[in-house]
Amino acid sequence: MYTEKVMDHFMNPRNVGEIENAAGVGQVGNAKCGDIMKIYLDVEDEIIKDVKFKTFGCGSAIASSSVATEMIKGKTVHEALAITNKAVVEALGGLPPVKIHCSVLAEEAIKTAILDYGKKNNITFKELEGFNPTEDHHDHEEE
């Protein structure tokens, strides 16, 4: 049911952990739905120097977080903001339809963390205009 890439990221997740005094922290999802993602960013001169994550969720939620952290590490915050859930799915070699919400969660976790970084540093990102991750956003639309 999962691709080799998903299983690889699930079994050997990259960048698991926390960052103390992180420049930005984003948490999305809720335990009620079965997935929570928390992303920590270390940002210097708008470059993501380091990123860590913690996830409560299914295999694809863990794999999505892992691959997403890999995709943004070393990138500028603007590059990170350009990452969509589709890109996350592609990087994983695909996800089953009912698991697409997990990749959406990864995209939103990154955005939420950058939003937090922006708030702390009085920066507004025009990419985040209108961005509003709702608590219960991840209905399993595909069913």
Next chain:
Amino acid sequence: MNKRVYLDYAATTPVKEEVFEEMKPYFTEKFGNPSSIYSYGREAKQPIDVARTRIANAVGAKPEEIYFTAGGSESDNWAIKGIAFANKNKGNHIITTKIEHHAVLHTCEYLEKYGFEVTYLEVDEFGRIHLEDLEKAITDKTILISIMFANNEIGTIQPIKEIGQIARENKIYFHTDAVQALGNVKIDVDDLNIDSMSISSHKIYGPKGIGAMYLRKGVKIHSFVHGGAQERKRRAGTENVPGIVGFGKAAQLITENMDEHINHMMCLKDKLINGIIERIDFVKLNGHSEYRLPGNVNFIFEFIEGESLLLSLDLVGIAGSSGSACTSGSLDPSHVLMALGLPHEIAHGSLRLTIGSFTTEEDIDYVLEELPKIVQRLRDMSPLYEEVKGGQK
């Protein structure tokens, strides 16, 4: 392949060697149609009678009260729809529970669209119904009570005899889904006041796709499959002879060795339950401590989600199941765990391991060695566990 440990006997069981041996001739040389009068036909008919008797003996019924079906789901569908429609003149009310198998729940929901009213009884935190609730739910329109013998997820056994008693006193038919109970609990349909019962072969080391519906003589029911005269004209179609033979043999074996079988499972179950409680914190055993299937273990592991637990177990060769939303493809965790009153976030982290005939002590030792590592690995990734460790909870 590395070590593999199968702990999902509630999902299905392997066919026992003796069962398979007995089935074999009915695929090839004894292939006749049981309805034919020549020798080929008689050769195929006689073993059906034998199987029917064996199954009847296993549950204290008469052979003519056993009807072969394609499994537990069909038996549930037939018993509930068949009795409901045949007794519509007496009333339109059915009582069941919130924790039934979907074969019962979805059948009841279907009947609701055709003028029937259904009461879904609540269960307590251990998964048992309360008899007072049942009595209160009965109206003068109630024609059928369908309550499962034992639950497939949490293993809780219902007070079947008392339910049957209440049904009888109120002249209401009582059907029970005994798919999980057969072979794991002693069943006597007369002693337990059961009017109709669903059973399935693949849960008792018989082949898949064959089951039976017990129907007490005199209970009014509609035919399920219209056509030929098979199954007393109530379920037409050329019989699945090898399947029936296998089911019959499996039923015979399970009844002969029931005490030994139950003992074997109970010992391993207790070892597994105690081992998990000793080795892992923030766990909760679901179900009932006493009224429980001998092979059922169902735990909540807080702060982690069931599917990631199952995937990790699979990678070390352990097969189990979970009531988490992510394994069912729906947003909600299992309706059974929700009915126990567990919060959503907790219900996502359930793991069911079910023990059977071929489970060994070494299997349990292996699980007790691997499971704590897996739970810890997933918790170390979980933001919920972080909060607990940080003392923020």
